Amino acid sequence: MFQIRFHGRGGQGVVTAAEMLSVAAFDEGRFAQAFPSFGSERTGAPVVSFCRIDSRPIRSREPVLKPDALIIQDVTLIHQVDVFAGLSSEGYVLINTSKSVDELGLGDFLGTFHRERLLTCPATELALEHLGRPLPNAVLLGGFAALTSQVTLESIALAIGQRFSGTTAERNVVAATAAYQLVVRAEEELERAATN
């Protein structure tokens, strides 16, 4: 089983992101479950959602306490919410920011993880460029596909197409593809730095 936890703020499409990822995994013939951790949501309040992907039926209904991957849609949450709680040292992290991981001030914390599995992606900037709105959720799924290889970019694009229609879907796919390419490039750079 591969478990993903999404952190973001009300209005950023945190719940929709988990749903779309589950649809992408489902379209690839796997079992998937997505659900929100609902509070009395308000725009801007911290929101958490969850997604599980497995090759067999998923029975658990507990929240994702030990995620294999984190998608952090709002970087300001890393100093407000215990977003890294339960993340294994083998885990993946994708943070929505135009800064680099080193610039985030996470310090020694990073040492316990695989460096190449902690990446940032300027999803809000990509969303503004392609959608004209600061909605990073679908964009980050493109980055997630590149980072974890849990689903393909094609499946993400299909899932976006099932959730949105017309130009909204098309532009989200373009932005998600751009995020995918940025993450692939970032991974290549890290690999080059490691071999040098």
Add this chain to the structure above:
Amino acid sequence: MLQQIEGSRAVAETVARCRPEVVCAYPISPQTHIIEAIGAMVKAGELTPCEFINVESEFAAMSVSIGASAAGARAYTATASQGLLFMMEAVYNAAGLGLPIVMTLANRAIGAPINIWNDHSDAMAARDAGWIQLFAETNQEAADLHVLAFRLAEELSVPVMVCMDGFILTHAVEGIDVPEQGDVDAFLPRYEPRQVLDPAHPISIGAMVGPEAFTEVRYLSHLRQLDALELIPALAAKFALAFGRPSGGLVHSYRTDDATTVVVAMGSVLGTIKDAVDQRRALGDRVGVVGITTFRPFPFEEVRRALSGAHRVVVIEKAFSVGYGGVLAADVASATHDMSLTLHSVVAGLGGRAITQHSIESILDDAAAARLPSVTFLDLDRDIVNSERARIGERRRSGPSAENVLSDLGSVASRIG
């Protein structure tokens, strides 16, 4: 066709395929998505003939459902929590009149303190109302149970409540095979009311009944519920044949064959419990699970049979009777009163508190070590409780407990789950 969709969406589509003629509901979390979807289908002409009636309250929603059902229409509604309490007088009337209304209950806690999250307090509040109460373990079952519910309700002329965990199921997106229209049509015959208000053949429904016959009319309701204990397994068998998957029934056992410890529960928590049981089985523990699908009427015989090999029974339930203890545990105790077993009541998941596999396994450890009390509140924060108890002891005007506890707890925005 298997689709990756939200539980509420699947229930709405399934209810639509049951061809209700009147849907009247008032929105309340976490039921809202079901009603919104059905409303949209009626407006778009996808569900026809059907009238979606907007009303000002849950009391009106059930009252309109009663009127519609008495006039011979297949009637459906849905609610949760305070909404159910607000309609309660009419809920009892629907059952007392023997009208086969089907209602989804998106299980949610009852205030005060106000809480929108999941537990089974609302279903328990309606336990004695005379409705058949079915509990869904998964969203597939939540969808399927509605097809079974209409058939069951109409064959017996008894209202049926389909209970599904709020948020945990209603808002979860997973693979669900929404029953096909043709299959539903073949399984669910046209509604032939046992009693109907028809201007051509005038009758009255809802007579005042005095001491001379009230007991008999009530006893007839009891007999109809007992008939359901026969009909529910028969319909579940027919459903499995027609749809190619099991759904419904009275109770379901999982890995209980040689189990000495058996966990009993209802609803979606059964999935997490099964994961915990598999984990313990791998370590050699002889543990199993019994899921109660039909809570009212209570299947005494089936529960006895399912627990016949157990030495220890742990009932995990999402509600309790204040000043008493677990409600389901009391029923299980009653069913097994002459059996030699130790029964534990574990109250869990109140107001949306997550029930984790880790906590379930801790309970199983405590039970195995004979250190589990007869009534336990899972993951109870004793420090918080003690601090408020001390405050109450110290001064007269100690203030409201809910606010005091929140103040002791501090910010919870940083917590997960």
